[in-house]
Amino acid sequence: MQELEELTQLLFKLYKKNLEFLKNNHPKVYKKVQDLSNELDNKKRKERYTLEYIEKGGYFDVLDHNTDKYIYDFNSYKEADKRAEITDFTRDSSLNLLRIDTITNKLALMGSLGVVTTLVNYINHKVDFSNITFSKIFKFIFIGVGSGVHLNEVYKKIDSMNTLIIEPDIELFRISLFTADYTLFEEGNKKLFLSVGENEIEREETLADFSYYHNYMNYNIKHHLFWIEYKYILDQIIDFFGNNSATSFPFDAVLNVLERTTKFMRNKELFLKNSLVQKNAPLKNKKVLIISAGPSLDKNIDWIKQNQDKFVIICVDVILRKLEKNNIIPDIVVSIDPSYLCGEYLTTENKDFLKNSAIIFLSQQEESVLEKVKHLNYYFSQVFPLSKELGYSFSLPNVGTFSFAIAIFLKANEIYLVGNDAAFNQETGSRYASDSSHKIKDFSHDEKYEKDDTLISSYDIIEVKGNFKDKIKSNRILLTFKKDYESYLFSLDEKVKKSLKAYNLSDGAYMEGLIPLKKENIDLSKFTKKEFNVNNVLQSISCEVKDLDFKDDAKILTKMITRVNKFKKIKVNSRDDLLAKKLDIMIWILEQKKTMSSEIFGNVFLKFIELIDIYVNFFLNLRQNALYDKKNLMEIKSYWCDSTIYVLKYLKHIINQE
Secondary structure, eight states: OHHHHHHHHHHHHHHHHHHHHHHHHOHHHHHHHHHHHHHHHTTSSOOOEEEEEETTTTEEEEEETTTTEESSOSOHHHHHHHHHHHOOSBSTTEEEOSOBOTTTSSBOOOGGGGGGHHHHHHHHHHOOTTSOBBSOOOEEEEEOOTTSHHHHHHHHHHOOSEEEEEESOHHHHHHHTTTOOGGGGGSTTOEEEEEESOOHHHHHHHHHHHHHTTGGGTTEEEEEESOGGGHHHHHHHHHHHHHHOGGGOOHHHHHHHHHHHHHHHHTTOEEEOHHHHHHHOTTTTSOEEEEOOSTTHHHHHHHHHHHGGGSEEEEEGGGHHHHHHTTOOOSEEEEOOSSTHHHHHTOOSSTTTTTTOEEEEETTOOHHHHHHTTTSOEEEEOSSSOOGGGOOOOOOSSHHHHHHHHHHHTTOOEEEEESOOSSOOTTTOBSSOTTOSOOOBSOOTTOOOOOOTTSOOTTOEEEEOBSSSSOEEEEHHHHHHHHHHHHHHHHSOHHHHHHOEEEEOOSSBOOTTSEEOOGGGOOGGGOOOOOOOHHHHHHHTEEEOOOOOOHHHHHHHHHHHHHHHHHHHSOOOSHHHHHHHHHHHHHHHHHHHTTOSOHHHHHHHHHHHHHHHHHHHHHHTBOOTTSSOHHHHHHHHHHHHHHHHHHHHHHHHHHHOO
16 A cells, blocks of 8 residues: 555656646646646546556556546556567658659659759668668657557657657546656757647647758658557658658759749849738738639539629639630639649630739749730749848649638638639549649549558548538548648638638538538628729739849858868768768858848758758668768768759859849
């Protein structure tokens, strides 16, 4: 009895220690725990889980009062030892974020790597990819805490620099505060991230924070799944890193976009200006209809045709031809892809179809596209913060979400969306409305699918909540559109959210933050005929850019090039010597970056460093014989220097171009 009392005192001591740690380091999680404790103490919430000491085995278990069963029902301490034993330093139970060529089983030489390809090719010739074991684990994710007893045991073995612990159930997390010492995860210079009681969108925000911190170590992330009920969280993590890996970042394309934007500005093209938008609020209190290319547009096209004079219509470029065929004239066409194909999307049968409309481009268009619309009215939105005068910049992954964002940027507060399905046609499998410039089928009823449960495919057919139906079918690649809308809506200022009414008329996937509304339920008798001269409006909120003097930044880039050239000649004797000397030059570069007048050049350069360092750090963190002789280390350093100089020179060229 005395032994149990002493044990209980130790548990409460640890609990208080953890609470103090959360209060000082993770205040949001601390508040959630305290709110839960208050609700339980005041009988406002019924306790579902209790921590039970099983005297016969001498271990702790968690009793689920809903099922009247223990979540372990066996010795949790022995089980924790087994979990630690099977956790190793290989690529098992991990997210391998460096894409692998399935034929060679080596690193994929993707076009998006650009100048980094030469380094990756060298690594492929030196590394034995049949025997990948890491010398250290830098990033680790615990999915589920259980009773908490396994957390410290696994962590002691892995000793990860950055750890993310995910537990959707606040009550289970609170129990783990009695059994696991959370302060260990932030000893020294280590970092802990917590996702506790978060919904999917909030959890993705935490994943983004975890990913961004020490992002140069994002070549492999180990994970530990506590129980199969949380497999959906692992799937979300896989989806997130599939869409946010630095190795999928098209670096050369970003340099091209920066070069194009600078050229458009020097050519005196008109750009939207934030201060003028704030002053004029062009779409405030107007009925705005955004038309995307999803299949539900087909069911709404006649209604749109009949009522087009009641809405300010914004459409995506790929659906323009369908609108022309149905004699629906948009006020604004939005086009964002850096591709010559946009020129085809914007080419109408009637050359004058868009004479009274306007096109908003993201400032990354090919010049061939501008040549095709030179007789029309077009304006640019700044993709990168190159001009401070414009006062804003943003980009989004797809044209549908960007159209929505542009509407809100132009102060729209009543928006109706159609064709933003995030799902294929439930009968035909078509991803797009008929007559769209895109034609893709995601499935056919004649096809047979043999699903491999060990793999996750972007094209796996899955069921999700529908906008109008209980369930609809979609796939992961289409559901990224849903996530894009939801993430954007989640990021909006609270004041904007409160004033915004956004109605989803599409018969696709339900999107959090959009209000489901069938067109039949819109009271059009309250709508008046629109009065909106789009080009007068857009000209009133646009300007030519004048603040493009970056000569001092070009001088700083020259200093960086000189310093990297000197670093290329320095001898290195060991892996640690290379890392230390490379760290020194990076600290110097970061200090130079702080003195640049435009942040964008330094930020783009750092994005490149993130990409190349992921591959360098992968190479330097392998347990393989004879991999780190002086010759290999000097070659790795040389590839790093050559690639870095190339990027610095390209940025300097962008500044100096006339």
